[in-house]
Amino acid sequence: REENLSVTRYIYEAAKEVQTMYYKTIFKTTLLFTLCMMLLFTTVLAEDSAATISVTGNASISIVPDTAKLDIGVTSINKKVEAAQQESNTKMNNIVNALKEKGLEETDIKTSQFSVYPVYDYNSTDIKSYRVENIIQVNIKDISTIGEIIDLSVKNGANTAYNITYESSNSLDKYLEALALATDNAKKKATAIAKAHGKELGEVVSINESQGYGYHQAKTFRNNSLEDASATDIMISDVDVSAELYIVYAIK
Numbered sequence: 001r002e003e004n005l006s007v008t009r010y011i012y013e014a015a016k017e018v019q020t021m022y023y024k025t026i027f028k029t030t031l032l033f034t035l036c037m038m039l040l041f042t043t044v045l046a047e048d049s050a051a052t053i054s055v056t057g058n059a060s061i062s063i064v065p066d067t068a069k070l071d072i073g074v075t076s077i078n079k080k081v082e083a084a085q086q087e088s089n090t091k092m093n094n095i096v097n098a099l100k101e102k103g104l105e106e107t108d109i110k111t112s113q114f115s116v117y118p119v120y121d122y123n124s125t126d127i128k129s130y131r132v133e134n135i136i137q138v139n140i141k142d143i144s145t146i147g148e149i150i151d152l153s154v155k156n157g158a159n160t161a162y163n164i165t166y167e168s169s170n171s172l173d174k175y176l177e178a179l180a181l182a183t184d185n186a187k188k189k190a191t192a193i194a195k196a197h198g199k200e201l202g203e204v205v206s207i208n209e210s211q212g213y214g215y216h217q218a219k220t221f222r223n224n225s226l227e228d229a230s231a232t233d234i235m236i237s238d239v240d241v242s243a244e245l246y247i248v249y250a251i252k
Contacts, residue, residue, distance in 0.1 A: 052205055053193055053249050057186025059178045060242040065166035068143045071112060072153045073135035073160035081116060081130040088132040091157025098156045099138065099149065108139040135160070147232040166239050178243035179209070186247040194251045202250030210244035 074091045078084035096109055113135040118127040140146055143166070150161050168174070187201070194201045 051202075051251055053190050053199075053201075053251050055186045055189040055193070055247055055249070057182040057184070057189070057245040057247060058242070059181030059185055060240050061174050061178050061181070062238040062240050063168045063171065063174050065143060065168050065236065065239050066141075067167045067169065068140045068146055069163070069165045069167070070138045070140060070146065070149065070161065071135055071163045072138055072150070072158050073113070073133060074157055075159055076132045076134075077119065077129050079129050081132075084130045084132040085116065088134045092134045092136065094156040095153050095158055096136070098152050102145075102149065102152060104138065104140075104149075108141070110137055111135070112137040133160075143236055146234045146236075150232045150234075164234070166236065168239060168241075171241055174241045175243060178241055179245065182243045182245045183247070186245055187249075190247070190249045194249075197251075199251040202252045205248040205250055207248075208246040210246070 072095065074088050074095070076084045076088040076091070078087065099109060100106065111134070113133065115133045117131055119129045119131050120126065121128045138149065140149060146164065150158075153161065191201050
């Protein structure tokens with residue numbers, strides 16, 4: 001009976017050892033397979049990454065502006081803050097009324113800045129006066145009248161005018177044209193680079209548009225001392241609409 005128990009125990013231990021070896025073999029085989037697949041996948045990615053070319057395409061179109069924006073302001077200084085504010089308000093009301101009589105709509109005139117702050121004596125911390133700045137932004141639909149609007153504003157109390165920004169009502173259409181030109185520009189660059197390396201250009205892998213689109217004004221007028229100005233002559237120039245694309249091509 002004891003011999004039977006010994007044989008049974010021996011068989012059990014042997015079976016257990018065989019089972020352990022089996023699981024170890026399975027584990028090693030699975031691990032080896034996984035490592036091989038990872039190596040293969042990494043190699044494929046490396047080859048795929050090496051088989052692309054990234055370029056930037058740029059284009060710019062000049063257009064004639066048909067509208068403009070202009071900041072017009074009144075700066076008032078007085079020892080009493082109420083007096084400075086009243087003077088600023090009176091002059092600005094006169095300016096706005098004159099612009100409306102000129103033909104500008106109320107929606108074309110908006111306050112862009114209003115500030116009140118003390119002016120200190122250089123030799124002490126005492127307040128010697130108060131400065132009030134009241135600025136409006138004017139949307140000018142007929143850019144040939146920019147000079148007249150400046151003169152009219154000065155006549156009614158304006159003493160600051162700056163930031164003429166030219167715009168065009170068909171800027172979006174021109175931007176779409178610029179995008180097409182930027183695409184051609186990128187393709188020509190990619191073709192030349194691929195050819196220089198003995199490769200041929202393949203399909204487009206990805207395209208990224210630069211955020212927004214460039215809209216550059218050509219001229220900016222600024223004059224902070226307009227009381228003695230005669231008839232104001234504004235030189236108007238074209239504006240540039242630009243586009244930029246980042247394109248990745250496959251090469252073969």
